[in-house]
Each structure stands twice: as structure tokens, then as C-alpha cells.
Amino acid sequence: MAEVPKSTNVMPEARSIAAAAIAKDVLFTAVIAFIILGPIVGLKTFAISGSLALEQRWGLVTVFVAIVAGGRLAYHLLVWNKPQARPSRAISAPVLPFMNYAKYIAPALVAFAIILPFIPGVDRRIVDLAILILTYIMLGWGLNIVVGLAGLLDLGYVAFYAVGAYAYALLATIYLPAWFGDGIVPWAFFITLPIAGVLAALWGVILGFPVLRLRGDYLAIVTLAFGEIVRVVLINWSDFTGGPAGIGGIPRPSFFGLPFIEGEGGFAAFFGLDFKPIHRIIFLYYVILVLALFTNFVTMRLRRLPVGRAWEALREDEIACRSLGINTTSTKLTAFAIGAMFAGFAGSFFATRQGFVSPESFVFLESFIILSIVVLGGLGSQIGVVVAAIVIIGAFEVFRELNFLKAVMPAGFDPVQYRMLAVGAALVLIMRWKPRGFVTRREPSVVLKEKKAIPTDLVAEGHG
Amino acid sequence: MSASGQEALLRVEHLTMRFGGLTAIGDLSFTAARNDITAIIGPNGAGKTTVFNCLTGFYKPTEGSVILTHVDDKQFLLERMDDFRISQRAKVARTFQNIRLFAGMTVLENLMVAQHNTLMRASGFTVTGIFNSPTYARASHEAVEFSEYWLEKAGLVDRADDPAGELPYGDQRRLEIARAMCTKPVLLCLDEPAAGLNPRESEDLNRLLLNIRDEQKIAILLIEHDMSVVMGISDHIVVLDYGVKISDGSPAEVRNDPAVIRAYLGVEDEEEAEVVVERAVAAVAKKPARAKVAAKKSPARKKGVRK
Ligand SMILES: Nc1ncnc2c1ncn2[C@@H]1O[C@H](COP(=O)(O)OP(=O)(O)O)[C@@H](O)[C@H]1O
Ligand SMILES: [Mg+2]
Numbered sequence: 001m002a003e004v005p006k007s008t009n010v011m012p013e014a015r016s017i018a019a020a021a022i023a024k025d026v027l028f029t030a031v032i033a034f035i036i037l038g039p040i041v042g043l044k045t046f047a048i049s050g051s052l053a054l055e056q057r058w059g060l061v062t063v064f065v066a067i068v069a070g071g072r073l074a075y076h077l078l079v080w081n082k083p084q085a086r087p088s089r090a091i092s093a094p095v096l097p098f099m100n101y102a103k104y105i106a107p108a109l110v111a112f113a114i115i116l117p118f119i120p121g122v123d124r125r126i127v128d129l130a131i132l133i134l135t136y137i138m139l140g141w142g143l144n145i146v147v148g149l150a151g152l153l154d155l156g157y158v159a160f161y162a163v164g165a166y167a168y169a170l171l172a173t174i175y176l177p178a179w180f181g182d183g184i185v186p187w188a189f190f191i192t193l194p195i196a197g198v199l200a201a202l203w204g205v206i207l208g209f210p211v212l213r214l215r216g217d218y219l220a221i222v223t224l225a226f227g228e229i230v231r232v233v234l235i236n237w238s239d240f241t242g243g244p245a246g247i248g249g250i251p252r253p254s255f256f257g258l259p260f261i262e263g264e265g266g267f268a269a270f271f272g273l274d275f276k277p278i279h280r281i282i283f284l285y286y287v288i289l290v291l292a293l294f295t296n297f298v299t300m301r302l303r304r305l306p307v308g309r310a311w312e313a314l315r316e317d318e319i320a321c322r323s324l325g326i327n328t329t330s331t332k333l334t335a336f337a338i339g340a341m342f343a344g345f346a347g348s349f350f351a352t353r354q355g356f357v358s359p360e361s362f363v364f365l366e367s368f369i370i371l372s373i374v375v376l377g378g379l380g381s382q383i384g385v386v387v388a389a390i391v392i393i394g395a396f397e398v399f400r401e402l403n404f405l406k407a408v409m410p411a412g413f414d415p416v417q418y419r420m421l422a423v424g425a426a427l428v429l430i431m432r433w434k435p436r437g438f439v440t441r442r443e444p445s446v447v448l449k450e451k452k453a454i455p456t457d458l459v460a461e462g463h464g
Numbered sequence: 465m466s467a468s469g470q471e472a473l474l475r476v477e478h479l480t481m482r483f484g485g486l487t488a489i490g491d492l493s494f495t496a497a498r499n500d501i502t503a504i505i506g507p508n509g510a511g512k513t514t515v516f517n518c519l520t521g522f523y524k525p526t527e528g529s530v531i532l533t534h535v536d537d538k539q540f541l542l543e544r545m546d547d548f549r550i551s552q553r554a555k556v557a558r559t560f561q562n563i564r565l566f567a568g569m570t571v572l573e574n575l576m577v578a579q580h581n582t583l584m585r586a587s588g589f590t591v592t593g594i595f596n597s598p599t600y601a602r603a604s605h606e607a608v609e610f611s612e613y614w615l616e617k618a619g620l621v622d623r624a625d626d627p628a629g630e631l632p633y634g635d636q637r638r639l640e641i642a643r644a645m646c647t648k649p650v651l652l653c654l655d656e657p658a659a660g661l662n663p664r665e666s667e668d669l670n671r672l673l674l675n676i677r678d679e680q681k682i683a684i685l686l687i688e689h690d691m692s693v694v695m696g697i698s699d700h701i702v703v704l705d706y707g708v709k710i711s712d713g714s715p716a717e718v719r720n721d722p723a724v725i726r727a728y729l730g731v732e733d734e735e736e737a738e739v740v741v742e743r744a745v746a747a748v749a750k751k752p753a754r755a756k757v758a759a760k761k762s763p764a765r766k767k768g769v770r771k
Contacts, residue, residue, distance in 0.1 A: 298594070305593045306583035313577040316566035323520060323558050324578045324647055325551030334590075444570045448612065448624035452570075458629040459568030
């Protein structure tokens, strides 16, 4: 906040000085671009009958240098030269504008989510996509507890998702029928869901104990390693987990005992509807919607309880927490366990939706996507996770739809192969413009007189 | 043994702390009485903060013991306890030389975090709290009221809903003290609370500290780098230099102790020191009169002493 707000009406001579400075800077940029790109782009070696020949491509270099210089110029004119309208932050933050309508955004989103399957024109593909997005929203909310609230950078979150998925797969295909007979199978999902959550939470505690003494980068690396260990164990413990082939034939969920089948005893017959496969999809959609909303509700509630406040305090300053008599180890463990529990629920849902689990679904990329959703949304922000999940998962899916590009681009071009590249670039750009994520306000958990939002540049990111 | 509350509140015995070859504290013994402001003073690097870190469990002392006795004669061997248990059970609260607030949380939230253990119990360790049980609702309400009480004492009620990181420096210092007080301690340890304050803020701080001692009846252990600041408010002063106690007594005794003057003036040569000490003693001899007058009109005193 050292910079003094510039006056908006720049004097003419100041403007010409600025123009000269910009021209100099752009020229300098062009020279550097030429020095770097000249040898790399301008000179190309290729083999001719056993010897090397040199091809010179100065035209291409000129194009590249022009792009770089043009970009720099655009930056100067459009970004850096903007009048500094932004007032330096007032001593006391004003009542956040976003909260005024945020009050309505969340209920509006929920209402939209509830009617979504019945909106005309919404077909199976869209409901499937919505289920996928909701799964990631739920995972994002779960991880938000660990990373956003408690400030513990967990790169192995997918391990708990895997524990939940395998817990359901194994219980529903082998153990429950063996213990209670086949009659239990339609109910397997509802019975296993809490068990999967508890198992995942238990894993959270087991993995948490050794690693929570570590901080920051070390914690991130070790959680990453634990995530991989879980996956490798799933691959290699073939007797139990089915190894790389995974577990198939996982029972689909039933409508509280009524299976989604055609004919007598099925969901459609019971309610006197025509049998349609989409009934099951819509039911799955509502299951994940309820699970996700439950996650959100619990998190919002926990934030207002001492445990949630201790998580945030931990993120802000661990030493101060200890000086106030907070047991930081158990506080971290509860964050880990509760975050893991929600991943366990989501994993269980994943297994019943897919009907098949294998270690391939639980690679590091999944952890990365979930973490990106949390970071992009704005650490600790619930609504930010929703926005980020829609943007990232939506972007992935959009690439499947870009088939017209195949007609335009050279043969063999498959847009799907470029989706990680595009999403990666988008992440870099978004983080450049909004380094603290989409939502940069923290809502206080308790208010004396007037609720004011806290700008997140004051909020710590946690040290591990 | 002794009658209730007769035992000194804090007894530090033969405390030694070594970092590798460096002896940061060497065989330090002193006591702090109930209802006293005890000051630990000494030049920079004398080991004052290290003493605090040993008392509050952040360091495990190499040797020695630290005994805290509650009014009910319950004793705690602080050197054997985990840092957070010292605050939780033995009821020793502390602040830090470089302020450690929860900057991204509001002032009120900072004070609520300090009441974590009480609220945690009231919320049934989250299990009943999540359903907003009446017990928790009541405890939460009381915690807000208790916070408000301390906000008033610290003069921060108007800033209750602002992020702690946005407060001016002096307010942050007082907030950190209020936060420590919200743990309901029997001993409050303050590490250079007056550092970097302007005379006005310093004034507010002293008032807060005297209030804590006189109204709340809570003992204070105060670290100060600047000797003149503590003279007015402390009852008992321990002077450290290079980790060793060089003086211990009432402010008047300490002020006239040649060893203290020598340490503060930092003279190497013994003979030169004698001269300097004589001159210094002559200089401080004028001070008591000024301090006495000032004790009645404190604003004037503050300005006079600091500059
Ligand atoms: N963790 C540590 N490791 C090594 N040396 C330390 C550590 N903490 C303090 N010291 C050393 O102990 C001495 C006393 O430091 P400190 O207690 O901070 O002094 P003061 O608070 O009186 O200014 C200094 O020489 C310091 O470098
Ligand atoms: Mg110090």
C-alpha cells in the first residue's frame, strides 16, 4: 500500500514521457525476444543424407518477435496504464457488496440445482455432467476444510476418495451379501455410505498422525506420497482389491429398496411411470445433490463452532494457537478426518454411479483437480468452490464438444488431447489476475454489531 | 505446606537454557509474587524472551525448574508441560515480542479463539454443538459477552468486527493482551508490550496493565527492553545480562545498582565503568523526584520518561 493513488488527469507532458518510456520498453522487449528466439527458432538443423544442414527461418523469428512486442505494448496500454481508480483500502472495510446479493445467490443456485433435471431440454448428458460437477463440488468442499480452513496443504486427498469407493465396492459386492444374504444388496449404498465415511475418516487420522508434525512443503510432499501409496497398494494387493483390473459389478443404487429396473417390482412400476433409464440418473443426481449440500451445511456450521474457529486460527498462526491452549495436533487431525470423511462419502457415490472401480480413477491428477478447484475458488470460500468446479469441470467437457475444430484444423487433431493444456493455461492466467481465487472475501464467523467482510489479502494461507 | 496462597505464584529455580555452545540463560532463579507486576529487563539479547519461552513451554529448558502455584496450592511444573497445556491447565497466558494476532480474523474472533477450551467443552466437543444445543448457545453467548468486556477494557469495542490485521499497531498490542486475558489466566506474560508504541498508546497500555493487576488481581510478568518504561508500573524487577541475573529487587533498588547501570551503558573496562557509574548514579538521582510527581499526572510522566 506504499503507492500513492495517482491523479486520473495525467498532464500532457507526463503522457509524452510515458509514451517514450513505453516505446523504449517495447523495443527492449523486442531485442530480448530476438536474442532468445533468434537461435532457437531462427536456426533449425535437419539431417540430409547423414550430415547436418542448417535452415534459416528469419521470417518466423520476425513474427514471433512481433507477437512478443505487440503483447508487451498491449499490456502497457490496456493493463499497466489503467488509471488507478482503485482507492487504497479504507481503514475499515466497507460492508461487502458481494454479500448483499450473495444472500440470494446461494438459495438461487440451490433452487436451480433442484429443478435442473426437469428443465425442458435437459437430457441425460447434461444431468450426467451435473452429477460430475456436483461430485467435484462435494470433493472441493471437503478439501476446503483441510486446505482452506485449516491451511494444511494436502496433495493426497484422492486417497480418501479411493478408500470410500473401495469400501463401498468391497462391502457391496462381497461382504454384505456374505454376512446378511443377497436381500441386503438394494440397500447396500445406504448402509455403506456412513461406513465408507467413517473408514475414510479413520484413514485420515492414521495418515494424519505421522505427517502433521510436518509443515508447509514437507506436509504437501508427504501427503502426495501417501496418496500414491494408497493407489499402489490398491494395484498390488490383488487378492483383496482386484489389482489393476479393479472391482466390477458393483450394485447400482436403488430407490430406497426399489431397483431401477423394467417391469414388476421396479421403481417405474411402483410409481406407475413408464420405465426410462434416466430415472436412475436423476435419482443419482439428487443423491449427490443431497450429499453435497450436507457437506456444505456441516462445513458452514463447523465454521461457527470452536473447532472451526480453531482451524482458521491454526491457518493464521499456529504458535499463537498453542499459546492460547489449543491442542494443535488434535485440531489438525479433526480437520483431516472430517475432510477425509466427505471424500469417503463422495467415493462411495462414485463407486455406485460407475458400477466399477479401479486404481486408475484415483491418480494424482484427481487430487490436483480438486485442489485447483479449492485454490481457484478462493481458499475457504464455499461459493468459490462451486464457481471453480463449474469452470474447470465444465471446461474439460467443453473440449469434448469442440468437434468442429477437427474440420478446421489439420488431420489428426483431437481437441480432447489439448484440454489439460488449455485448462493449465487458464489456471495460470486466472491465478495471475486473481491470485487469491474468485472469491476474495472472508466472512467472519461471529459478529458483535455489524457484519463486515474481510479482504483475503489479510488472511493467511497457512504454513502446513 | 504453606497456607493457601502464601506460596509465591511463580518460582524459577536454576533455570539454564543452552543453544549448542551458547548459554542463553545461565542458572537463573527468581520468584514472582501474586498481585505483582514483575518486570524482567535487560539489554537486547540478554535472554528475556528465552526465559518466557521456557516458562510457556515453547522451549524445554536444559536445566532447572519452573514451579507455578495456584491459590488452591495446586502446583504445576511448567518445564515438563506441553506449551498448550501450560495455557490450558496452569493458566499462564502470554503475548509475543512480534505480535501474533490472527490477522485475517476479526477482533472479536480473536478473542473467541482464546476461549476455545471452554467453548469446546460446551459444544460437547462439536458433537452436540453442531445441533446448536442450548448449552452451547448459552456458552457462546457468554463468550461473546466476555470478549466484549475485554474489548471495552482494551478500548476496542468499536473495532470488534474489523479484521485484526487492519488495526493500528498500538491497538494490536492491546488486542493481543485482551486475547491473552480471555484465556482467564493467573499469570500474564507480556513480551515487550510497549515496544514501538507512541506515548499516547503507551499510556493506554499502562492503564490496561494496572487495571489487570489491581482490578482483575492477576499477576503480570513483563519483559521490557527500556528500563525507564517499567520503573513506574512494576513492583519487582529482575535484571538480566548475557543470560545471568545481575540484579533483583524493587525498582528503587535496581535503579541504583551499579551492576545494572554498567550493563546498560555497556562499558568494557572496569575503571572506566566506575567513572561512568558514578556519573550515571548522579544522573538518575534526579529521577525519583520526577517520577514521583509524574506518578500523579501520568501523561506528563510518560512523555518525560520516554524522551
Ligand atoms: N532458538 C534459538 N536458537 C539459538 N539461539 C537462540 C534461540 N533463541 C534465542 N537464542 C539466543 O539467545 C540469546 C537471547 O535471546 P533472547 O532471549 O531473544 O533475547 P532478548 O529477548 O533478551 O532480547 C540470543 O543470543 C539469541 O541469539
Ligand atoms: Mg526479546
